[in-house]
Amino acid sequence: MNGQISGIGSKGVDDGEDFSMGVQVINENKEFSEKLPSYLSYHSLLASGFNYHLVAVFGSQSTGKSTLLNYLFGTQFSVMDETARRQTTKGIWMSKAQPGQSQNGKTMADNILVMDVEGTDGRERGEDQDFERKSALFALATSEVMIVNVWEHQVGLYQGANMGLLKTVFEVNLQLFQKNQSTSQRSLLFFVIRDHIGTTPLQGLADTLMADLNRIWGTLSKPQGLENSQITDFFDFEFAALPHKILQGDKFVEETKKLATRFREVEEESAIVSGRKEGDVLGGDRGIFLPSYHRRIPADGLPMYAEGIWTQIVTNKDLDLPSQQELLAQYRCEEISASITASVFDPVVTPFEEKGHQAAKVLEGLGEAIVPARQETLSAFSVEAGRYFKPVFLKKKEELEKKLDGRLKALVILHYQGLHKRAVQEFEDSVTAYLKKAAAASSASEHDFRETVEEAKEAALARFIEEAEPCVIPEQSWSSFKEELAHTESDIDAVASRVRGEEIRRLRLRIERVIKTKLAEPIELEFRKLSGSGTGAGKSDGKKLWDGVWAVFEKISSDGLDRFLSKAQALNASPEENEQAVWKLKKKSWAILKAKIDEELMEGNILMKLRENFEDRFRYDENGVPRVWKPSDDIEGLYARARESTLLLIPLLSKMELSATSKPPPVAEFIGKRPASVIATSDDEDEDVEIDDDLMVILTDAKQVGLQDRFRKMADGIYVEAKRSTISSVSQ
Template sequence: MSENKKEIKVHNISNTRLFQLIDGEEKMVGNTKDVMKSWDILSKGNNYHTIGIIGCQSSGKSTILNLLFGTNFPVMDETQGLNQTTQGIWMGKSASSDTLVLDVEGTDSSERGEDHIKFERKSSLFCLAIAEILIVNLWETDIGRYDAANYGLLKTVFEVNLELFTTEQSRTLICFLVRDFTGTVEFPLLKKKILDNINLIWDQIQKPEQFKDSRIEQFFDLQFFNLVHKILQPKKFSKGVKQIKDFFLDKNNTFYLFKPEYHRQIPSDGLPDYLQNIWDTILTNKALDIPTQKEMLSLFRCDEIKNECFKKFETLLLERIVEPLQKDKILPELGQLMNKLFNEIIDEYKIPANRYVQEVSQQKQEELEEKINEELFKQFTYQMKNVSKKLFKKFQRKFEKEFKDNEISLEFAKKINQLKMVIYEEFENTSNNSLLPNSSWSIEQFTLELENLVDNYIHEQKNHALKRIKKKLYDDYVNRITPELDNLLGFIENQIQFKVKGLFTSMTKYTIFEFEKYLKGMEATEEQMNDTINQFYEKAKQVVIDKFKENARFIGIHMKERFDEKFKYGENHTPRDFTIVSDLPQLFETATNEGINLLNLLKSIYLPKSLLNPEGRNNNLDLDDEEEVIETDENELEKEAEQDEEHVIIDDKEYEIQIKLYKKDIEMSYREAMSIQQSNKTSMKIPNFFWLLLLFFGRNDAIKIIRNPILFILLALLGVGGFFLHKFNLHLMLIRFIGPRTWNSIKAFMLGGKSSSSQAIVVPNTINKNKQDEKKDK
């Protein structure tokens, strides 16, 4: 075939509105996409038209296309004879409209020899698949001639069209253009003749079973035009051309030929790929299934469009959301921003993609939406984490401001709930404004995260507050009860147990009442309340026990004081004159019991086990009236006595030791008293001459002392010191200073030393008796 190929003589190719789509060797050449892009066709969607022309070689096809559409198809130079100028299929772009024009190689191409029938079939199939209108260019002289090339061509066209029609029922307009019309036979008659011939051909072709009885009008619309001889009647020719041109270009013309039903519905951006696919399929001699071709094209193109759109989305996302978000951390109208971007991209996708097969474009749109959603969700998550962080910090700041300097509030929980409300409201607003409208996203997960952060913080702060409350109320309690206890223990009476218990009960009840107020303000649970109050109650008891134990450290002194008070002093606290005491043993026994009674009173302390009812906290407190709480009913205390718990202050061993020490301590007093009574009885008097003799024999020593200032001052100081110790009973302080045990030891030593030489004295055995009495009382 290439051997037969003649040199192409091209005239008037002054621009790029022309290119060879399929070359003489049936190969698709050139970069269709780039050429179409330069023609600005790719962006036209379905707003473009396609037209093709078939006919005999050198029948003026290129000439008429150029005249009708302003294309630049090469026209044969007649001075060179009838040579082929158009090989393969050429495509041109109309100068005045978005119309793509296919100029097909002449059908009776002598250059192809026997192969021309095969090419004719392929090119016809190609044209019918692409073109909305097919011009059949024919000489008037050929009409009625069955052996003319055009008849074979028409037969081919009809046959391949039936092939296509089995899958895609699209109509095609065939325009019969009669060239060199002479008028010898009137045009209606000529038209009829052509129609007769067409029907004859239609009847003769092999038809599939379903189209066996069909008529040509089912598949084609037919139009007929004529043009006079171009050279012999140039003016009339031009006029005819002008008239036909309007039918193709003037949309307002009544006979405008590009009707919507002829459009092949191949979006212009997919046309280059479609042309390639169609031609490739034709070359493989496979059946041309247009819907499948369209679906394949749709898949390919929608995918391409989707990727292009996603690329654009990524650029815009970075510019509008990612970068500002990384800078400012929170975009208040993130949802709107994302929605705008989302719609913008999807709209951009839809415009070209919706021209393709609906199911395919929809499927690819969903894929695109999913990818966009994924990316947007990442940004939403990023923002939500920042919102949580920011609001949690805000909550902390507000909390610290509200509870400045660790202030303890009775409305702890109420204030916290108010703060929480403010924060959660802001969180909800920001979150909702961050959501992509109409998406399935939820803020639930982020709300929970923030709530967890806040709750943990509150829990921590609650514990701190609880510790402070415990400390405050405990310190208050200690500060209130300590002076009262000191008071009671300052002079211990028989009622000491009863009074201490009363004091303890009222004070603990008051503090428990305070605890309840604070704990209720913290919205503490029943369990927390019971635990806290129980802990306090145990500590409160310990305060009393410790105070008793502290007091018990000096029990020996107190016992001796009690003894002395009874034994050494009489009524109105005057020193007792033992010389006139008639029953010294009786007095000694009574005085001894005073001290032992004190020991017995302090041996144990009895406090209520608990102030809580079995059902729960102390619910018999009238919490509205503090005064009533403090004044405890004595009867009530007695009733509760059965539930009292003994707390040992002085154990049995210590008790015995104290008794022994006490016994020794008071024994000396008894001896002294006895001694006074006895010395009084013997009426032993020192004679006056004794003092004269003492003065006479001791005068030198006395003068020595008087003359020595140091000895004299020392003697004076000892005299004054002794006088004051005796006068103000300061010997007790001395005892405290050196310790009771040491004092007792000194006294025991002194007594022991004396007893060996003194007269034996019988000390009444009151101690054992008192111990028995105490057991009876218990």
């Protein structure tokens, strides 16, 4: 078998060929015609599946076979010219019956293909028994019904040419059957007795023929295993008679019309078969075509099948019908697969393949297009290829499905990945857009971050599903998007927690700024108490300085923490995230306080504070009224007391200590341990702080001494000035 018939269907109807006489399937040189596909296409038969019939005629040369066929089927087989008397039919011709001969409500079947087989009785073709044998084999392997054409006067002539022909038919049938015992293929031999005069009734002729046939059968040497087989194991028989065409022209025409309608389909098989087996002609109007005669070769595979068979026959190979059918099935299934893929699948799928292919990409409308295309391709394949040898068809269908799914899978995966990417991006975009808007709005901090995240996630996932779902083919696990969706969700969660982390950090920094601002004034105030401005004699001795500072700090930082926690709730912060942020916030608050204290207690500032404290005590009286020094005043005494009292402040300021405990404030306790979830990095935000008592030392001993010296000198200056003022007032 070669590729001659590839492309049937797409081929032009008849290529300008003249098919009015039918087509010569096998020519006189025993060559198989290439025109059969065109011929079937010309009659629109290629797509008809099993809805056709194949009938062949046998008989001696010049017994009116072609004439009979032309009358029965309206064909145009050439008939021997009366005057020339030589053979006209060469090889095997095929022609389609004219449709619709009907009589008495009985209609001939549609799509009957008739083969006019060249008869040989050695007159024209010499002793070419070979061709006779080959054509008989060919007809048996392909046709449902063999019309055997005999003259009435030849019936009973056991030695006649007809009998030789029938012997050949039986022999080749046995040969076929032996090779193909699995295919219990039955055939009908339909004897048409010509020039029936009428003196012998049809049943009598039938009985004679049956007897002859059985006799022939008996003489055949049967292959092993079939020694006791009966002729009726392989053949059904029907008999009909026709009047003399020339002598009873009108009756002949009338009877052929009746006979034509017998070529109709019959369903109620069993009743007919039993009659047929016996050669019983009663009820002589029985339909001819039983479903079981059909060779089950789909019409579009017929040319190829017939050619394959002929090739085997011509090359004298054993004719193995099942393997022929399998070969045909393979070839045709592949052809059908390729052509349906090209016509149904490719137009839909290729554009997507051209679009996608490299990176993950959302392929819009993918599922809506490819799933029906896949379905259509497979079902179109099933319709066309399903008529062929089942195991081959099933295998080829599986192959096709694999091929289609391979291509679809690549696209669908790309699409899912695209949806994944897009969903994460959409989520991030909508969350950041929301945050931006919220930050711009006056109530920046009042937004509900958690709700936004949930809504954005839901929306992104919903869109993913919406565009993934059409791609799902329930029984195909590769088309499931579950896994990709799970990855998408976890990616979205990761983005959410990253954005939330950033938001928490932003919130924390904002609260830190608030703490810094809020802490400044009250702390300054605490320190100002040292100078006790306006409080006169009830001047602060500074003993409660650090109590005040710590109290202010605790109040303001805990306000800040509360504020943070309430905002963090809206961010949907996890307990861990809260714990981390609170720790950092406390640490930072302490650093802010420490910086503020350092600022307050810079050397210049301390000196000023000491001076103010000293001046308060020395230059103002108990009622806060400035003293005007008189010589009688105990300037030295006052000076010494005020100086000593102020000097006491220096060690007090030098070290943070609470009055109640005489210990530094519980900073370490306040800050707490570094949460396990905070990984120490180079970023000092994440670093643990060692809070020891040394940290509470603001002025070292050496600095204190230096400060004392400078303060004394300053105090001395003020004392001298006071002293001088009394002298000048005396001298005035």
